[in-house]
Structure formats: C-alpha cells, structure tokens
Amino acid sequence: MSPNEYITLEPHRTARNKAAARVPIKSGDVILSDSALVTALFPAEKGRRCDYCHHLPRGRDRLLKCSGCAAFWYCGVSCQRKQWRTHKKICKQYNAYTASSEYQTLDSREQTDAVLLSHLLAQVHPPDSKSGPESKDAIRIFFDLLKGSSPGINNPPFCGDRDPNISQIAGDIYSRFGNNNFVVHSHLTAYAHGVFPLASRLFNHSCYPNCVVKYTITPQDGVAMNVVAIRSIAYGEEITVPYLDPALPLETRMNALRMNYGFSCTCPLCTFQGRPGLTKSLPLASELGALEDVLRKYVESRSSDNQFNVDSNRHPWAGIPNQLPALFHEAYLPQLAETFSRTSHEGDYGTALDSGRTLAAYYALIYPSNYPQIGMHALELAKTAWNYVVSQEMSSTSPSSEMGDVEACAREYLALSRQVLERFGPEGDEDGPLEEIRVLRELLQC
Numbered sequence: 001m002s003p004n005e006y007i008t009l010e011p012h013r014t015a016r017n018k019a020a021a022r023v024p025i026k027s028g029d030v031i032l033s034d035s036a037l038v039t040a041l042f043p044a045e046k047g048r049r050c051d052y053c054h055h056l057p058r059g060r061d062r063l064l065k066c067s068g069c070a071a072f073w074y075c076g077v078s079c080q081r082k083q084w085r086t087h088k089k090i091c092k093q094y095n096a097y098t099a100s101s102e103y104q105t106l107d108s109r110e111q112t113d114a115v116l117l118s119h120l121l122a123q124v125h126p127p128d129s130k131s132g133p134e135s136k137d138a139i140r141i142f143f144d145l146l147k148g149s150s151p152g153i154n155n156p157p158f159c160g161d162r163d164p165n166i167s168q169i170a171g172d173i174y175s176r177f178g179n180n181n182f183v184v185h186s187h188l189t190a191y192a193h194g195v196f197p198l199a200s201r202l203f204n205h206s207c208y209p210n211c212v213v214k215y216t217i218t219p220q221d222g223v224a225m226n227v228v229a230i231r232s233i234a235y236g237e238e239i240t241v242p243y244l245d246p247a248l249p250l251e252t253r254m255n256a257l258r259m260n261y262g263f264s265c266t267c268p269l270c271t272f273q274g275r276p277g278l279t280k281s282l283p284l285a286s287e288l289g290a291l292e293d294v295l296r297k298y299v300e301s302r303s304s305d306n307q308f309n310v311d312s313n314r315h316p317w318a319g320i321p322n323q324l325p326a327l328f329h330e331a332y333l334p335q336l337a338e339t340f341s342r343t344s345h346e347g348d349y350g351t352a353l354d355s356g357r358t359l360a361a362y363y364a365l366i367y368p369s370n371y372p373q374i375g376m377h378a379l380e381l382a383k384t385a386w387n388y389v390v391s392q393e394m395s396s397t398s399p400s401s402e403m404g405d406v407e408a409c410a411r412e413y414l415a416l417s418r419q420v421l422e423r424f425g426p427e428g429d430e431d432g433p434l435e436e437i438r439v440l441r442e443l444l445q446c
C-alpha cells in the first residue's frame, strides 16, 4: 500500500503497520487529506449544522429540513442529494428508532455512534453499485481495519431491519468503531463523530506526536480530515497522531488506550511520567505558588528566544527540576484551567494573567512544540492581557508603565498564537482563531 507522496506503510512490531515518512517532511505540511466515509453530529448539534457538510449557516441563511423525517437538516438540495443515497434507507424508521427505549437509554456519545452505524450500514448493505471508486475504496479499507479489543458486541445500536445477516454486518462494523472512530472538532471543540478509513489505517498513536489532526468544512462538500506535521519529520521516521489529549493524567490515558485500543503506550511522555519514584501527591496549597514559579522559570530558561521551545524536537523533560512532576497530579491541571477561565471571564484580569501564564508553561511542558492547544491558549492569554489594558485605561487606576508590560505580554502571546495556529492553518467553522488573531493584531498594531 502506498498511501501518498509523504507516507509509506511499513511493518510494526506490535501494531501490524506504521506510517513512515517517505520523504523529509516540513513542519506545517499537510501530509494527508482524507474525506469522511460517514459522519454523525452530536445530538446537541442537530438542526444547527448541515448534517452532510457540517456547515453552520450565517445571517439569514436557513437549513432545509428533510421532509421525510424532519430530523436531518441540509444547507441545500445539493447536500441533501448527496446524503439521500444512504439516508433514504433509514429515513422512514428514524423517528421511531430515536424515540425507542433502545436509543433513549444510550448516552449522547453512544447515540451519535448509533446514527453513525446506521448510515454506514446503509452505505454498505446492500452494496451501492452506483457509488464511485473512492467510496468503494474507503469501504474496502474500512473492512480491513483492526477490530477493537472487545469484539463480542451482540446487539449494536442501529436504525434498520434486524434480520440476522444485517445484524452480523452491523456487529462487524461496530467492533471497529472502538479504535477507528474519530471525534470531529472545530477550533478544538468536538461536535461530531466520523469514520476516515485511510487515516485510521495509517496512523498509530503517541502522546508526544509529530502530527496533529484538523477537520476542514467546505460547504456543499464532505468533511475532510487533514493531518498536519507540527515539526520536521526525518525520512523513515514513524508518523504519529494523538488519539487522546496528552494533557490527561497518565492513568486516564493508559486506561483509555488499553480499553479502547488494546495497547500500552510507550511514548516519551508516558515513559517519563511513569518513571518509578515520581511524586504522586498533590502539593499543598501553601507550596503551590513557589512550585509554579519554578515551573515558569524552567520553561522560560529552556528557550532562548521566548518562553516556549517553539520549534525544537528536544524532549522538554531532560533536566526537569525534581519537584515539578508533582504538578502532574490529576487534580492540578483542571484546577488551574478553571481558575484561568473563571477569572478571565469575571474580569479579574490580574489573577487571570497569573494563572494563564502558569497554564501556558504547563502546556509547554506537556505538549510538543506547535501543538494547537498551546496556540489556542496563547490567544486566550493575549486577549486577556488586552482586556486588562483596556479596562485599566477606562478606569485609569494602574500606572502606565505597568500597563506597558501587560501590553507587551499581549504581543508576546499573540506572536506565539500566530506561530502555532498559522502553522496549523484554517480549519473548522468560519471566523475562528485566525480571524481573532487578525483583529487583535489590528488593535495591538502589530
């Protein structure tokens, strides 16, 4: 199998295959664009977005409702027509199915998968002789994907006839959902599930990956997954993506990877965080301030040009001060993120900037350079600093030299967010972070 000019598939010791770089890859290169075989919106997104292309209507634009079930919405006739080939097979039964206790007892993630399974089943059974070669190829690759670690699913949830033949195919498809079902997001906010067979077939996981995934929404067209390099990748090196958020606590990641994908991760981050003797208890509140100071100073000292080691392949943990791993305790990060989010919304900008800078240093320690979360957070921090400046100008309480420092901080984080998010590139809905960066650059005149 030769997927494209960037990637070749090679044997892997335990994971059947791995994707390897066929040529040297540059940071920011989009190395794969894979159209969705099928997607399903989260229940809360139904009626907000087009069920086919996921476009969010703007202004006076309205979505058209499917006249058969009144439960699917489209940008227009073109999107409806494209989905009708499969939707027509479940349209009449859809409302009875979603009202049934089988569907109602599922959580929203499982409900999304039930719709995903129903549409995928409708695509493959009976086989559609009119579908194009790309779709046939994607279906063939889908059935070649690995099954999950617990394939014994007897009654997968789906809308459609329950004859034994169909139930068996449904079970076969569902058994692959555990490790081949992507969470589709816009500006890093999840809103749908989707199956992208080629990407599934190619990429193994790492919590310290060299690539990340983004989704592009093109009105009237299907959703596509794009894989973007976040650092340069040498010829022959394995290409990896994260299957979950590397900032989750080690135990949570290990359990999820074992249960959903059937493997134990041996990436550099897991190896480092799993070191015997690493502090396991959360530091006392009285110790936190000093520890956060150490964290910020360590991250600042690691990079000569700015606070973050923006374009380095070096592990950030070499030489980490002994006391810092205590901050990897599962309770620490959510607490810090909550303080930043609450205080920046409440207008307590001094506290927000303080916690936000610590959070930025924490992300720089956990995520590889150019990881999109770093850029998103840097943008939030730049906006917070700018709001601080504006609020102080209005009340004119702080000396202007202090506000000069805050404005410099806004510029610094804006530059970081540009560096990361412009490399990540356009994705998701219109008017996202790239537009926010443009507006903030105008305000800050930089």
Ligand SMILES: C[S@@+](CC[C@H](N)C(=O)[O-])C[C@H]1O[C@@H](n2cnc3c(N)ncnc32)[C@H](O)[C@@H]1O
Pocket: 012, 014, 015, 016, 017, 018, 145, 146, 179, 180, 199, 200, 201, 202, 203, 204, 205, 206, 260, 261, 262, 263, 264, 265, 266
């Ligand atoms: C989406 S598939 C990836 C493609 C797979 N390597 C193949 O050849 O079909 C996910 C499966 O790959 C394997 N896998 C992915 N990342 C791995 C890793 N870091 N270590 C070991 N196995 C991994 C696991 O079996 C997992 O369930």
